[in-house]
Amino acid sequence: MRTIDDLDVAGRRVLVRADLNVPLEDGRITDDGRIRASLPTIEALRTRGARVIVCAHLGRPKGQVKPEFSLAPVARRLGELLGTDVTFASDVVGDSARAAAEGLADGGVALLENLRFEPGETSKDDAERGALADRLAALAEIYVGDGFGAVHRKHASVYDVPRRLPHAAGGLIAAEVEVLKRLTEDVERPYAVALGGSKVSDKLGVIDNLLGKADRILIGGGMVFTFLKAQGHEVGESLLEEDQLDTVRDYLRRAEETGVEFVLPVDIVAATAFAADADHAVVAADAIPADRLGLDIGPESGKLFASRLADARTVFWNGPMGVFEMEPYSHGTRAVAQGLIDSGAFTVVGGGDSAAAVRRLGFDEAAFSHISTGGGASLEYLEGKTLPGLQALED
């Protein structure tokens, strides 16, 4: 893969695809880790006199303009962190984007509005994605891929634009790949993988491959309930992927055959509503009341998970164990984070929210071997899959 050092960027317009998908609460950024992680590449390009046009997505607005998914707050924060004005374009490839790109001076920075306001960005149709990619490519002369968290997406800005412009990988992608490679080569065992979070349908699939690689798979977060249901337990109003039940039963059976250990929670914090002030109680994992939803693993599960991490030599963790953003449901995530640290293993935490959780709960980032900006991306990398965003940079 070419890196930005191989490019002559002075005075040229460079389109940087970053992952600036940060958590927001009431329009306020609650964790700017992904913006900070994008700075070195943007700064390196500016220093060399490039005119930097940053593009990124926020959340999943599904091809519609939804003001709550605007990147405007991110543009402000990016400007503060860079210590310079960032021109914010109010569209992706329209008049505002073109004017922002054309108005840049050498070393200047612009940010385009949320790429996912354009249906072409996430379209499965090559022509529809291609049409958006043509318009994005027309804004710049060079493309730099640096949004590691999105490299597993075959999206216009990730996959199609680099095929239209001279391109290179930014420093973040290069650094992430370097560390994750270690987990695909000779891992020190026991190798434990902890999975949680809310993107259940996206991430259940990776277990198929992990069954051949990991020694232990710990399941928490929104993942839990499809497992509990597959074992025949009721899960009340909890997050559930009904159409994945057979797949999960197959995983449980294969794990037994191959000696891979699934570690499932034994207790759950079950609440009457998805709210911090909702009535909540610890219940046995096989006795979730019909009118409640599970929002965290319980205290016994926290201890169990920590004990199954204690002698691991390698740990990969993606996905918070509960709704850590609300204090009553943050304890499971805290227990697992502490378990990783106490293990003394080679520990990698991946994912926008997992990384945010580690920081929000007050852990020292340096206590982990690596904190990756990508959850789904690092999981798919570990599976050995060809990631569209990396493939496009290699071609």
Ligand SMILES: Nc1ncnc2c1ncn2[C@@H]1O[C@H](COP(=O)(O)OP(=O)(O)O)[C@@H](O)[C@H]1O
């Ligand atoms: N039991 C649960 N029910 C619903 N949401 C959950 C549950 N446990 C965790 N979550 C949510 O999962 C989200 C993070 O999921 P995900 O995006 O998959 O992780 P990451 O960004 O680290 O890859 C968090 O916002 C958290 O509140």
Ligand SMILES: O=C(OP(=O)(O)O)[C@H](O)COP(=O)(O)O
């Ligand atoms: O937050 C992200 O991924 P992650 O939650 O797996 O870390 C990336 O920005 C990708 O977002 P997407 O999963 O909506 O494509």
